[in-house]
Amino acid sequence: MALIEGALAGIGRSAMEKGRSLGGTLDFSFRVLRRMFSPQTYNAAVRMVLVNQIYFTSVQILPLVATVAVIFGVMFIGLFGQYLRDIGLFRFFGHMLMGFVVTEFAPFIVVLLIALRSGSAINTEIAVMKMNGEIRTLEMFRIDVIDYLFIPRIVSGIVSVVLLSSLFSLIVLVSGLFFSSIIFGMSLNDYTALLIDSALFSDLAVMFLKCATFGFFIVLIPIRFGQRASEELTSIPVSVLNGMVNVFIAIVIIEVLSLITLSVIKKLL
Protein backbone atom coordinates (compact mmCIF):
# COMPACT_ATOMS: atom_id res chain seq x y z
CA MET A 1 0.00 0.00 0.00
CA ALA A 2 2.83 2.37 0.96
CA LEU A 3 4.56 1.45 -2.32
CA ILE A 4 1.50 2.40 -4.36
CA GLU A 5 1.12 5.64 -2.40
CA GLY A 6 4.79 6.44 -2.98
CA ALA A 7 4.48 5.77 -6.72
CA LEU A 8 1.36 7.94 -7.01
CA ALA A 9 3.04 10.72 -5.03
CA GLY A 10 6.03 10.48 -7.36
CA ILE A 11 3.82 10.72 -10.44
CA GLY A 12 1.96 13.67 -8.93
CA ARG A 13 5.20 15.46 -8.01
CA SER A 14 6.59 14.90 -11.51
CA ALA A 15 3.37 16.13 -13.14
CA MET A 16 3.38 19.26 -10.98
CA GLU A 17 7.02 19.97 -11.82
CA LYS A 18 6.31 19.55 -15.53
CA GLY A 19 3.25 21.78 -15.20
CA ARG A 20 5.28 24.48 -13.41
CA SER A 21 7.99 24.23 -16.06
CA LEU A 22 5.43 24.52 -18.88
CA GLY A 23 3.82 27.49 -17.15
CA GLY A 24 7.22 29.15 -16.80
CA THR A 25 7.98 28.57 -20.48
CA LEU A 26 4.62 30.02 -21.57
CA ASP A 27 5.12 33.05 -19.33
CA PHE A 28 8.59 33.56 -20.80
CA SER A 29 7.09 33.20 -24.30
CA PHE A 30 4.57 35.98 -23.68
CA ARG A 31 7.27 38.27 -22.30
CA VAL A 32 9.42 37.63 -25.36
CA LEU A 33 6.49 38.15 -27.75
CA ARG A 34 5.66 41.54 -26.15
CA ARG A 35 9.26 42.70 -26.57
CA MET A 36 9.55 41.26 -30.08
CA PHE A 37 6.79 43.53 -31.38
CA SER A 38 8.11 46.63 -29.63
CA PRO A 39 10.22 48.88 -31.92
CA GLN A 40 12.25 50.16 -28.94
CA THR A 41 13.80 46.69 -28.60
CA TYR A 42 15.75 47.03 -31.83
CA ASN A 43 18.67 49.35 -31.10
CA ALA A 44 21.94 49.29 -33.08
CA ALA A 45 23.47 46.45 -31.04
CA VAL A 46 20.35 44.28 -31.24
CA ARG A 47 20.03 44.85 -35.01
CA MET A 48 23.66 43.76 -35.52
CA VAL A 49 23.12 40.58 -33.47
CA LEU A 50 19.93 39.90 -35.46
CA VAL A 51 21.76 40.18 -38.79
CA ASN A 52 24.53 37.87 -37.56
CA GLN A 53 22.02 35.34 -36.25
CA ILE A 54 20.08 35.29 -39.52
CA TYR A 55 23.36 34.63 -41.31
CA PHE A 56 24.33 31.78 -38.95
CA THR A 57 20.86 30.20 -38.88
CA SER A 58 19.63 30.61 -42.48
CA VAL A 59 22.52 31.42 -44.81
CA GLN A 60 25.07 28.91 -43.53
CA ILE A 61 22.58 26.04 -43.73
CA LEU A 62 21.42 26.96 -47.28
CA PRO A 63 23.63 24.44 -49.13
CA LEU A 64 22.42 21.59 -46.88
CA VAL A 65 18.74 22.52 -47.23
CA ALA A 66 19.07 22.90 -51.00
CA THR A 67 20.88 19.53 -51.32
CA VAL A 68 18.29 17.69 -49.21
CA ALA A 69 15.48 19.35 -51.19
CA VAL A 70 17.00 18.34 -54.53
CA ILE A 71 17.62 14.74 -53.40
CA PHE A 72 14.13 14.50 -51.93
CA GLY A 73 12.56 16.17 -54.92
CA VAL A 74 14.30 13.86 -57.38
CA MET A 75 13.57 10.66 -55.44
CA PHE A 76 10.18 11.32 -53.95
CA ILE A 77 8.48 13.16 -56.79
CA GLY A 78 9.64 10.63 -59.36
CA LEU A 79 8.74 7.56 -57.29
CA PHE A 80 5.47 8.86 -55.92
CA GLY A 81 4.34 10.32 -59.22
CA GLN A 82 5.07 7.04 -60.98
CA TYR A 83 3.15 5.12 -58.30
CA LEU A 84 0.12 7.40 -58.60
CA ARG A 85 0.16 6.98 -62.36
CA ASP A 86 0.36 3.18 -62.01
CA ILE A 87 -2.72 3.06 -59.77
CA GLY A 88 -4.62 5.54 -61.91
CA LEU A 89 -4.61 8.37 -59.38
CA PHE A 90 -2.23 10.77 -61.12
CA ARG A 91 -4.90 13.49 -60.91
CA PHE A 92 -4.02 13.72 -57.20
CA PHE A 93 -0.37 14.49 -57.96
CA GLY A 94 -0.94 18.22 -57.35
CA HIS A 95 -2.70 17.54 -54.03
CA MET A 96 0.21 15.36 -52.97
CA LEU A 97 2.69 18.10 -53.79
CA MET A 98 0.79 20.93 -52.14
CA GLY A 99 -0.97 19.07 -49.36
CA PHE A 100 1.88 16.87 -48.22
CA VAL A 101 5.22 18.14 -49.49
CA VAL A 102 4.71 21.91 -49.20
CA THR A 103 2.53 22.07 -46.11
CA GLU A 104 3.89 19.15 -44.09
CA PHE A 105 7.15 17.64 -45.27
CA ALA A 106 9.12 20.81 -46.11
CA PRO A 107 8.49 22.54 -42.74
CA PHE A 108 9.19 19.30 -40.84
CA ILE A 109 12.53 18.62 -42.54
CA VAL A 110 13.65 22.25 -42.25
CA VAL A 111 12.69 22.48 -38.59
CA LEU A 112 14.59 19.27 -37.82
CA LEU A 113 17.71 20.59 -39.57
CA ILE A 114 17.55 23.95 -37.80
CA ALA A 115 16.72 22.42 -34.40
CA LEU A 116 19.64 19.98 -34.64
CA ARG A 117 22.07 22.61 -35.86
CA SER A 118 21.10 25.98 -34.45
CA GLY A 119 18.92 24.88 -31.52
CA SER A 120 21.68 22.81 -29.96
CA ALA A 121 24.28 25.52 -30.63
CA ILE A 122 22.11 28.23 -29.02
CA ASN A 123 21.34 25.97 -26.04
CA THR A 124 25.06 25.39 -25.49
CA GLU A 125 25.95 29.05 -26.02
CA ILE A 126 23.44 30.30 -23.44
CA ALA A 127 24.40 27.55 -20.97
CA VAL A 128 28.11 28.42 -21.31
CA MET A 129 27.38 32.14 -20.93
CA LYS A 130 25.33 31.38 -17.82
CA MET A 131 28.07 29.19 -16.35
CA ASN A 132 30.74 31.74 -17.20
CA GLY A 133 28.88 34.61 -15.53
CA GLU A 134 28.46 36.54 -18.80
CA ILE A 135 24.68 36.78 -18.49
CA ARG A 136 25.07 38.15 -14.97
CA THR A 137 27.62 40.65 -16.34
CA LEU A 138 25.16 41.90 -18.97
CA GLU A 139 22.50 42.33 -16.29
CA MET A 140 25.05 44.12 -14.07
CA PHE A 141 25.62 46.64 -16.86
CA ARG A 142 21.85 47.05 -17.35
CA ILE A 143 21.91 45.46 -20.79
CA ASP A 144 18.57 43.74 -21.20
CA VAL A 145 19.37 40.07 -21.83
CA ILE A 146 16.01 39.37 -23.48
CA ASP A 147 16.49 42.25 -25.95
CA TYR A 148 20.17 41.69 -26.69
CA LEU A 149 20.62 37.91 -26.51
CA PHE A 150 17.28 36.18 -26.87
CA ILE A 151 15.11 38.17 -29.27
CA PRO A 152 17.61 38.29 -32.17
CA ARG A 153 18.01 34.53 -31.96
CA ILE A 154 14.27 33.87 -31.77
CA VAL A 155 13.45 36.26 -34.63
CA SER A 156 16.18 34.67 -36.75
CA GLY A 157 14.66 31.24 -35.97
CA ILE A 158 11.24 32.38 -37.18
CA VAL A 159 12.63 34.02 -40.32
CA SER A 160 14.83 31.00 -41.07
CA VAL A 161 12.15 28.33 -40.76
CA VAL A 162 9.63 30.33 -42.83
CA LEU A 163 12.08 31.22 -45.62
CA LEU A 164 13.91 27.89 -45.74
CA SER A 165 10.63 25.93 -45.78
CA SER A 166 9.50 28.08 -48.70
CA LEU A 167 12.81 27.48 -50.47
CA PHE A 168 12.63 23.74 -49.81
CA SER A 169 9.11 23.64 -51.24
CA LEU A 170 10.16 25.66 -54.28
CA ILE A 171 13.06 23.32 -55.05
CA VAL A 172 10.82 20.26 -54.66
CA LEU A 173 8.15 21.80 -56.91
CA VAL A 174 10.79 22.58 -59.56
CA SER A 175 11.98 18.95 -59.31
CA GLY A 176 8.35 17.95 -59.73
CA LEU A 177 8.17 20.04 -62.90
CA PHE A 178 11.28 18.28 -64.26
CA PHE A 179 9.80 14.82 -63.65
CA SER A 180 6.37 15.80 -64.86
CA SER A 181 7.67 17.06 -68.18
CA ILE A 182 10.41 14.47 -68.86
CA ILE A 183 8.88 11.29 -67.46
CA PHE A 184 5.16 11.95 -67.35
CA GLY A 185 5.03 14.15 -70.45
CA MET A 186 3.22 16.99 -68.72
CA SER A 187 3.62 20.54 -70.04
CA LEU A 188 4.57 23.51 -67.85
CA ASN A 189 1.05 24.94 -68.20
CA ASP A 190 -0.60 21.67 -67.14
CA TYR A 191 1.78 21.30 -64.21
CA THR A 192 1.21 24.88 -63.05
CA ALA A 193 -2.57 24.47 -63.39
CA LEU A 194 -2.37 21.26 -61.34
CA LEU A 195 -0.53 23.08 -58.55
CA ILE A 196 -2.82 26.10 -58.56
CA ASP A 197 -5.92 23.88 -58.45
CA SER A 198 -4.47 22.03 -55.46
CA ALA A 199 -3.29 25.09 -53.55
CA LEU A 200 -5.70 26.19 -50.86
CA PHE A 201 -5.22 29.53 -49.11
CA SER A 202 -6.07 27.93 -45.76
CA ASP A 203 -3.32 25.29 -46.25
CA LEU A 204 -0.71 27.92 -47.06
CA ALA A 205 -1.82 30.22 -44.22
CA VAL A 206 -1.66 27.38 -41.68
CA MET A 207 1.72 26.37 -43.11
CA PHE A 208 3.20 29.86 -42.63
CA LEU A 209 1.75 30.10 -39.13
CA LYS A 210 3.10 26.64 -38.32
CA CYS A 211 6.57 27.55 -39.64
CA ALA A 212 6.60 30.75 -37.57
CA THR A 213 5.50 28.81 -34.47
CA PHE A 214 8.14 26.16 -35.12
CA GLY A 215 10.82 28.83 -35.53
CA PHE A 216 9.74 30.55 -32.32
CA PHE A 217 9.79 27.47 -30.09
CA ILE A 218 12.83 25.64 -31.50
CA VAL A 219 14.91 28.62 -30.36
CA LEU A 220 12.98 29.71 -27.27
CA ILE A 221 13.07 26.27 -25.64
CA PRO A 222 16.88 25.82 -25.98
CA ILE A 223 17.31 29.36 -24.59
CA ARG A 224 15.09 28.51 -21.64
CA PHE A 225 17.01 25.32 -20.88
CA GLY A 226 20.35 27.07 -21.40
CA GLN A 227 19.35 29.53 -18.68
CA ARG A 228 18.88 26.62 -16.29
CA ALA A 229 22.61 25.77 -16.40
CA SER A 230 24.35 26.33 -13.09
CA GLU A 231 27.96 27.33 -12.42
CA GLU A 232 29.08 23.71 -12.79
CA LEU A 233 30.56 22.58 -16.10
CA THR A 234 28.60 19.34 -15.91
CA SER A 235 25.31 21.26 -16.01
CA ILE A 236 25.97 22.24 -19.65
CA PRO A 237 25.46 18.85 -21.33
CA VAL A 238 22.46 18.19 -19.06
CA SER A 239 20.89 21.50 -20.11
CA VAL A 240 21.50 20.76 -23.81
CA LEU A 241 20.16 17.23 -23.49
CA ASN A 242 16.95 18.39 -21.77
CA GLY A 243 16.59 21.31 -24.16
CA MET A 244 16.79 19.19 -27.29
CA VAL A 245 14.38 16.54 -25.95
CA ASN A 246 11.86 19.26 -25.16
CA VAL A 247 12.37 20.81 -28.61
CA PHE A 248 11.37 17.54 -30.26
CA ILE A 249 8.35 17.20 -27.99
CA ALA A 250 7.36 20.75 -28.96
CA ILE A 251 7.77 19.94 -32.67
CA VAL A 252 5.38 16.99 -32.34
CA ILE A 253 2.84 19.05 -30.35
CA ILE A 254 2.91 21.93 -32.85
CA GLU A 255 2.55 19.49 -35.76
CA VAL A 256 -0.48 17.83 -34.15
CA LEU A 257 -2.06 21.20 -33.31
CA SER A 258 -1.55 22.43 -36.88
CA LEU A 259 -3.26 19.32 -38.28
CA ILE A 260 -6.18 19.80 -35.89
CA THR A 261 -6.38 23.50 -36.86
CA LEU A 262 -6.37 22.65 -40.55
CA SER A 263 -9.11 20.04 -40.22
CA VAL A 264 -11.26 22.45 -38.14
CA ILE A 265 -10.79 25.19 -40.77
CA LYS A 266 -11.74 22.79 -43.57
CA LYS A 267 -14.85 21.69 -41.68
CA LEU A 268 -15.88 25.31 -41.13
CA LEU A 269 -15.27 26.18 -44.81
Added chain:
Amino acid sequence: MVSADAPLISNLSVLGNIALILEFHYGMSKRAAEKKVMGHLAALGMEDIAHRRNFHLTYEERFAALVLRALMVRRNAVAIDRPFLLMPGLPYGRHIFALLEKVEDLLYEGAVFDYEWNRERYEEG
Protein backbone atom coordinates in the same frame (compact mmCIF):
# COMPACT_ATOMS: atom_id res chain seq x y z
CA MET B 1 32.24 46.59 -11.70
CA VAL B 2 35.74 45.39 -12.55
CA SER B 3 35.90 41.85 -11.26
CA ALA B 4 36.62 38.25 -12.15
CA ASP B 5 32.89 37.73 -11.54
CA ALA B 6 32.01 40.16 -14.38
CA PRO B 7 34.01 38.80 -17.31
CA LEU B 8 34.18 40.13 -20.85
CA ILE B 9 31.58 38.63 -23.18
CA SER B 10 33.49 35.83 -24.90
CA ASN B 11 31.93 36.08 -28.36
CA LEU B 12 32.75 39.79 -28.66
CA SER B 13 36.09 41.49 -29.21
CA VAL B 14 37.44 44.05 -26.73
CA LEU B 15 36.04 46.74 -29.03
CA GLY B 16 32.62 45.06 -29.13
CA ASN B 17 32.53 44.57 -25.36
CA ILE B 18 33.22 48.21 -24.56
CA ALA B 19 31.16 49.67 -27.44
CA LEU B 20 28.16 47.60 -26.31
CA ILE B 21 27.82 49.81 -23.22
CA LEU B 22 27.72 52.97 -25.37
CA GLU B 23 25.23 51.39 -27.79
CA PHE B 24 22.84 50.45 -24.99
CA HIS B 25 23.29 53.29 -22.54
CA TYR B 26 23.67 56.17 -24.99
CA GLY B 27 21.81 54.78 -28.02
CA MET B 28 24.91 55.28 -30.18
CA SER B 29 25.31 53.61 -33.53
CA LYS B 30 27.84 50.79 -33.74
CA ARG B 31 30.23 52.88 -35.84
CA ALA B 32 30.11 55.90 -33.53
CA ALA B 33 30.53 53.75 -30.43
CA GLU B 34 33.50 51.87 -31.89
CA LYS B 35 35.16 55.11 -32.99
CA LYS B 36 34.85 56.51 -29.47
CA VAL B 37 36.21 53.29 -27.92
CA MET B 38 39.18 53.24 -30.32
CA GLY B 39 39.97 56.77 -29.13
CA HIS B 40 40.04 55.61 -25.51
CA LEU B 41 42.15 52.55 -26.36
CA ALA B 42 44.58 54.82 -28.21
CA ALA B 43 44.84 57.01 -25.08
CA LEU B 44 45.95 53.87 -23.22
CA GLY B 45 48.30 52.86 -26.06
CA MET B 46 46.27 49.67 -26.53
CA GLU B 47 44.72 49.98 -29.99
CA ASP B 48 46.18 46.60 -30.98
CA ILE B 49 43.92 44.71 -28.56
CA ALA B 50 40.72 46.17 -30.04
CA HIS B 51 39.89 43.18 -32.24
CA ARG B 52 41.09 40.47 -29.88
CA ARG B 53 38.72 38.31 -27.86
CA ASN B 54 38.98 37.54 -24.16
CA PHE B 55 40.96 34.34 -24.58
CA HIS B 56 43.74 36.10 -26.53
CA LEU B 57 44.44 38.86 -24.00
CA THR B 58 47.15 39.07 -21.36
CA TYR B 59 46.04 39.68 -17.77
CA GLU B 60 46.98 43.37 -17.97
CA GLU B 61 45.19 43.85 -21.30
CA ARG B 62 42.07 42.16 -19.92
CA PHE B 63 42.18 44.37 -16.84
CA ALA B 64 42.44 47.48 -19.01
CA ALA B 65 39.47 46.31 -21.11
CA LEU B 66 37.40 45.64 -17.98
CA VAL B 67 38.24 49.08 -16.56
CA LEU B 68 37.40 50.87 -19.84
CA ARG B 69 34.11 48.99 -20.07
CA ALA B 70 33.16 50.06 -16.55
CA LEU B 71 34.12 53.66 -17.34
CA MET B 72 31.72 53.79 -20.30
CA VAL B 73 28.73 53.71 -17.95
CA ARG B 74 27.08 57.11 -17.49
CA ARG B 75 28.00 58.69 -14.10
CA ASN B 76 29.96 55.56 -13.30
CA ALA B 77 30.85 54.37 -9.83
CA VAL B 78 33.63 51.92 -10.59
CA ALA B 79 34.33 49.19 -8.06
CA ILE B 80 37.58 47.36 -8.77
CA ASP B 81 37.31 44.02 -7.00
CA ARG B 82 40.58 42.37 -5.96
CA PRO B 83 42.73 43.51 -8.91
CA PHE B 84 45.59 41.19 -7.97
CA LEU B 85 43.20 38.30 -8.67
CA LEU B 86 42.77 39.67 -12.21
CA MET B 87 46.52 40.20 -12.66
CA PRO B 88 48.20 37.35 -10.73
CA GLY B 89 51.75 38.27 -11.78
CA LEU B 90 51.48 41.90 -10.64
CA PRO B 91 53.69 42.62 -7.61
CA TYR B 92 52.50 46.15 -6.74
CA GLY B 93 49.48 48.35 -7.26
CA ARG B 94 51.24 51.16 -9.16
CA HIS B 95 50.19 49.65 -12.53
CA ILE B 96 46.56 49.94 -11.45
CA PHE B 97 46.90 53.61 -10.45
CA ALA B 98 48.97 54.42 -13.56
CA LEU B 99 46.16 53.03 -15.72
CA LEU B 100 43.49 54.95 -13.82
CA GLU B 101 45.48 58.18 -14.17
CA LYS B 102 45.41 57.82 -17.96
CA VAL B 103 41.60 57.62 -17.94
CA GLU B 104 40.83 59.83 -14.92
CA ASP B 105 38.72 62.17 -17.08
CA LEU B 106 36.27 59.29 -17.61
CA LEU B 107 36.14 58.28 -13.94
CA TYR B 108 33.28 59.76 -11.95
CA GLU B 109 33.67 57.77 -8.76
CA GLY B 110 35.85 54.76 -7.98
CA ALA B 111 37.10 52.45 -5.26
CA VAL B 112 39.41 49.46 -5.06
CA PHE B 113 38.38 46.56 -2.84
CA ASP B 114 40.94 44.03 -1.72
CA TYR B 115 42.05 41.84 1.17
CA GLU B 116 43.73 43.46 4.16
CA TRP B 117 46.90 41.42 3.60
CA ASN B 118 47.37 43.12 0.19
CA ARG B 119 47.46 46.64 1.65
CA GLU B 120 51.27 46.83 1.47
CA ARG B 121 51.24 46.04 -2.23
CA TYR B 122 49.29 49.25 -2.85
CA GLU B 123 51.57 51.30 -0.63
CA GLU B 124 54.85 49.95 -1.94
CA GLY B 125 56.38 50.76 -5.32
